[in-house]
Amino acid sequence: MRRRVIAGTAVLLATGGLVLAQQGARPLSPDGAAQAQVLGTWTKGERPAFTLGRETYQGGKWIEITYGRPLQRGRDLFGAGENYGKAALDVGSPTLPAPPVWRAGANVSTRLKTEVQLTFGDKTVPAGEYSLFIDLKPSVWTLIVSSWPAQLKFDPKDKSALWGAYGYTPEKDVARVPMKVDALPFAVEQLTFSFLDMTNDSGRLAIMWGKVMASAPFKASMAP
Numbered sequence: 001m002r003r004r005v006i007a008g009t010a011v012l013l014a015t016g017g018l019v020l021a022q023q024g025a026r027p028l029s030p031d032g033a034a035q036a037q038v039l040g041t042w043t044k045g046e047r048p049a050f051t052l053g054r055e056t057y058q059g060g061k062w063i064e065i066t067y068g069r070p071l072q073r074g075r076d077l078f079g080a081g082e083n084y085g086k087a088a089l090d091v092g093s094p095t096l097p098a099p100p101v102w103r104a105g106a107n108v109s110t111r112l113k114t115e116v117q118l119t120f121g122d123k124t125v126p127a128g129e130y131s132l133f134i135d136l137k138p139s140v141w142t143l144i145v146s147s148w149p150a151q152l153k154f155d156p157k158d159k160s161a162l163w164g165a166y167g168y169t170p171e172k173d174v175a176r177v178p179m180k181v182d183a184l185p186f187a188v189e190q191l192t193f194s195f196l197d198m199t200n201d202s203g204r205l206a207i208m209w210g211k212v213m214a215s216a217p218f219k220a221s222m223a224p
Contacts, residue, residue: 029106032069036195036203037062038220039116061115063220065132065193065205068106072189077210078136085136090164096156099165101133101144104207105191109133109150109162119219123175126223130174133165134207134214141179141214143205147172179214187211 040060048054079087085102092098104110110132118125125145135142148168149161162168188208196204196215206215 027107029068029070031107032067032190032193034065034193034195035062036198038198038201038203039222040200061220061222063112063114063116063118063195065110065112067104067110067132067191067193068108069190069192070106071191072187072210078212080138084138088136090166096166099168101135101165101168103164104132104134105164107164108152109148109164110193111150112145116220117223119221120175120177120216123177125175131162133168134179135176139181141181143175143177143179143214143216144170144173145175145177147174177216179216182213182215184208184211184213188213 037057037060040057042053042055043058044055049056075087077088078085086098088102089098089100090103112125112130112132114125114127114130116127120143123145131146131148131150133144133146135144146168151158151161151163154163154166156166159167187210191209192207194206194208196206197217201221202217202219204215204217206213
């Protein structure tokens with residue numbers, strides 16, 4: 001009986017160690033995604049669907065942002081004065097200087113995949129895949145939609161694609177969009193992209209971190 005208890009205890013300790021090891025291996029900036037579906041139609045079929053409203057959304061087109069989600073962990077995220085935005089940029093080195101724009105995420109470059117044409121003010125972004133960056137200025141953020149491809153693993157010798165915002169240059173910009181910057185009445189611990197105020201063909205693309213939210217309204221349409 002005593003041997004069984006000892007053996008059982010050993011299994012529990014081993015299992016607990018495995019759980020702790022797995023927790024310790026958790027990435028500091030987990031992967032995340034934000035999605036919206038537009039231009040579809042809610043339809044009632046012959047049989048009610050197991051959804052809110054008992055209808056099926058048909059013909060919808062997807063808009064998705066995939067990104068790394070760093071946590072604040074007590075840091076001053078954006079700073080002030082002449083140092084505004086510098087802390088959010090990738091840390092540079094003598095051989096790899098800090099980029100001029102923020103990757104707006106972590107690890108692999110933040111990516112936008114859209115099945116529809118997006119219009120931000122007078123700027124049009126055709127359906128496709130893009131990298132997203134943000135130019136940080138006090139109370140004036142600019143969303144950058146870029147055709148730069150993303151590296152899946154960091155390779156400083158690869159000049160045809162980017163890791164984060166390292167090596168960013170503006171010649172591949174598809175659109176530069178002013179963002180409205182708001183102070184939140186609460187603090188968001190983990191960087192979060194979201195789609196706000198959505199209708200069937202419009203909404204706001206938003207990013208929240210700390211007590212700051214920046215957003216840009218858009219319209220969705222099929223390409224003419």
